[in-house]
Amino acid sequence: MTSTQILTLTRPDDFHLHLRDGAAMRDALPWTARQFARAIVMPNLKPPVVRLQQALEYRERILSALPEGSDFTPLMTLYLTDDTTPAMVEEAKGSGVVHAFKLYPAGATTNSDSGVTELRRVYPALEAMQSLGMPLLIHGEVTDPEVDVFDREAVFIERHLIALRRAFPELRIVLEHITTAQAAQFVSESHERDSRGVPLQAATLTAHHLLHNRNAMFKGGMRPHYYCLPVLKRETHRQALLDVATSGDDRFFLGTDSAPHARHTKEAACGCAGCFTAANALELYCAAFEQRYALHRLDDFASRFGAAFYGLPRNSGTITLHRTRWNMPEHLPYADTDIVPLHAGEVMEWQVQTAP
Ligand SMILES: NC(=O)N[C@@H](CC(=O)O)C(=O)O
Ligand SMILES: [Zn+2]
Numbered sequence: 001m002t003s004t005q006i007l008t009l010t011r012p013d014d015f016h017l018h019l020r021d022g023a024a025m026r027d028a029l030p031w032t033a034r035q036f037a038r039a040i041v042m043p044n045l046k047p048p049v050v051r052l053q054q055a056l057e058y059r060e061r062i063l064s065a066l067p068e069g070s071d072f073t074p075l076m077t078l079y080l081t082d083d084t085t086p087a088m089v090e091e092a093k094g095s096g097v098v099h100a101f102k103l104y105p106a107g108a109t110t111n112s113d114s115g116v117t118e119l120r121r122v123y124p125a126l127e128a129m130q131s132l133g134m135p136l137l138i139h140g141e142v143t144d145p146e147v148d149v150f151d152r153e154a155v156f157i158e159r160h161l162i163a164l165r166r167a168f169p170e171l172r173i174v175l176e177h178i179t180t181a182q183a184a185q186f187v188s189e190s191h192e193r194d195s196r197g198v199p200l201q202a203a204t205l206t207a208h209h210l211l212h213n214r215n216a217m218f219k220g221g222m223r224p225h226y227y228c229l230p231v232l233k234r235e236t237h238r239q240a241l242l243d244v245a246t247s248g249d250d251r252f253f254l255g256t257d258s259a260p261h262a263r264h265t266k267e268a269a270c271g272c273a274g275c276f277t278a279a280n281a282l283e284l285y286c287a288a289f290e291q292r293y294a295l296h297r298l299d300d301f302a303s304r305f306g307a308a309f310y311g312l313p314r315n316s317g318t319i320t321l322h323r324t325r326w327n328m329p330e331h332l333p334y335a336d337t338d339i340v341p342l343h344a345g346e347v348m349e350w351q352v353q354t355a356p
């Protein structure tokens, strides 16, 4: 049997992306705009994007940082805080620009100090989101320092997500960047759909969690470029993620969680969490899907299921990948310094065809 040499996908979307701001954004954004038509842009800036006005201004800054001729569309999100009111949710929905609210448990990850301290405090906002059909995106980890860092996602589901789902049965929820068999199972067992058949519970999957288990962080020494949150888990979990990603189930779709941090902030005594995957995102997903001989399932995962969940039209146009060996650069320019992309210096087996 000959293996696929060329793969053509509908132009895909990235449903979980960190673009940062300023000089960092100017260097990170073109990588995403090259591969993706749209992206759900995370609001964890400093200060966080909490109000509609901030999202509108951030959106303008993104649009003006785009390479000439790019038709990339940023899909904005707002950062849920203890002070988010139902009126703010209504205003965001009415704008047509805000596509979701993001829940960070306070202190769970990069720039999450303004996050929610107690879920009950945001129940009025969640009520409004449920009735308006505004999705809630969740960084699903408990912050309890007593809980082992490898268990924080599973414990979040037990302690918070099950009750949240019960309290808001019709809320559209995305459990972001899932890393465990427990998360895959929770979503698989959530069968609720709206009247149009759109699932009410979904999850995004990153390329790095599909490709690596926690050994990657310690191979021959500490490997800070494999450190992200939620942290990579053991191989059995990775296999469970590959199962759901390649199953053709519309509740699981692409979200890179590409989270750029300058090299010197990761190669440090207290290194930042996040993997930078925007520069070779589709190539990495191809490698993951190929492990299950499931390249034929990548189009739906990358280009169809997420758009349907968010009520967006499917993109027109295509993107083509070739099977060809090339070396991922060791580092790339980033905010007057540099950044180390995932699989830096390694041979890639697929390559996105760039415009001639
Ligand atoms: N994933 C990460 O490890 N880091 C993200 C934050 C996040 O998505 O939790 C970041 O903004 O750097
Ligand atoms: Zn997160």
Ligand SMILES: [Zn+2]
Pocket: 016, 017, 018, 042, 257, 259
């Ligand atoms: Zn993220």
